[in-house]
Amino acid sequence: PIIASKVQVRGYSKQLVVAPLSDTHVGDNVKGEQIGGLNSYDIDIFNRRLFGWATLLLQLVELRRTFVPIDELIIPMLGDMISGDIHDELARTNIDNCMGQMIRGANLIAQALMLLAPNFEKIHIPCVVGNHGRMTRKPPMKDKYMDWDYMLYQWVAAFCREQSNIEFEIPKSFFHVFSVCNRNILIMHGDSLKGKAATADVLRTLTNMRTILQYRTGLEEEVSLGQIDENSFNDAHFFDSAFMGHYHRVDEFDIGTGEAHLCGCMKGGDEFALNQLAVISKPKQVVTYWHPKYGYIGKEIVYLNRYDGSSNKFVDSLPSVWATRE
Numbered sequence: 001p002i003i004a005s006k007v008q009v010r011g012y013s014k015q016l017v018v019a020p021l022s023d024t025h026v027g028d029n030v031k032g033e034q035i036g037g038l039n040s041y042d043i044d045i046f047n048r049r050l051f052g053w054a055t056l057l058l059q060l061v062e063l064r065r066t067f068v069p070i071d072e073l074i075i076p077m078l079g080d081m082i083s084g085d086i087h088d089e090l091a092r093t094n095i096d097n098c099m100g101q102m103i104r105g106a107n108l109i110a111q112a113l114m115l116l117a118p119n120f121e122k123i124h125i126p127c128v129v130g131n132h133g134r135m136t137r138k139p140p141m142k143d144k145y146m147d148w149d150y151m152l153y154q155w156v157a158a159f160c161r162e163q164s165n166i167e168f169e170i171p172k173s174f175f176h177v178f179s180v181c182n183r184n185i186l187i188m189h190g191d192s193l194k195g196k197a198a199t200a201d202v203l204r205t206l207t208n209m210r211t212i213l214q215y216r217t218g219l220e221e222e223v224s225l226g227q228i229d230e231n232s233f234n235d236a237h238f239f240d241s242a243f244m245g246h247y248h249r250v251d252e253f254d255i256g257t258g259e260a261h262l263c264g265c266m267k268g269g270d271e272f273a274l275n276q277l278a279v280i281s282k283p284k285q286v287v288t289y290w291h292p293k294y295g296y297i298g299k300e301i302v303y304l305n306r307y308d309g310s311s312n313k314f315v316d317s318l319p320s321v322w323a324t325r326e
Contacts, residue, residue, distance in 0.1 A: 017290075072124065074180060103152075114160065153168065189244065
């Protein structure tokens, strides 16, 4: 006879959750009637999807906590947080101007973080800028941090300044490396990839980035002599895995030492993607799980359009003086 057996599963090693927030494109105005009803997007829909993202992330963590301890959450913010005005049609059709996009986005994202904060001992938020928030029409090589994303991150950090268990890393570099379960993780927006993020494009770019990080080993003496500002020097010499946005889809590539993740988009499909590329993808973000011994051990996908009709959302308003307490 076949007898069903109940297996109790209980892990004792603490796991860690990495849940990127990428390509929110706050302020974009995607009208469903112009793309056959396949998607719609504005700040109100962003607000509903953001609330859904934060609450479902908590539900997924609580579900996993039934068999393993999870104390820490990392939320890499990967850029293109606002729609920006780098194209004439965006400047003409956006819901709000760039400053409005930035501050309204910062206000709502800060509320999402404050919703998450009581449920973790520590929340770590490393940030890199994208390309839609840039302040020049052509992509800059110098002063790439001069971007509305950078300002948004700073305001999110300011709004969360009294929440002691939330910490931010907001570098001026277009890439950054941080540690997860004894693994080094590279984050970058992904606009520096040449091509359409096919396997060869990703592997070529990440191979080049490994060479760049290895070059840093020769700079340690310069740092010790004070020739390079120690505060601006990320001393990681390698990375095991990587997270990127930009391509508005979820994908995963094996890079030998780990995985390269494309992390999805909160906006979903738009007029450009359909007209110029003939592609579309659902609005989604990834949630990944990490083990201290095995590193990356799993991923779940959060589908966000399911919240478009929800009545749950954050407060999209600010006082006339942003620092005023209410």
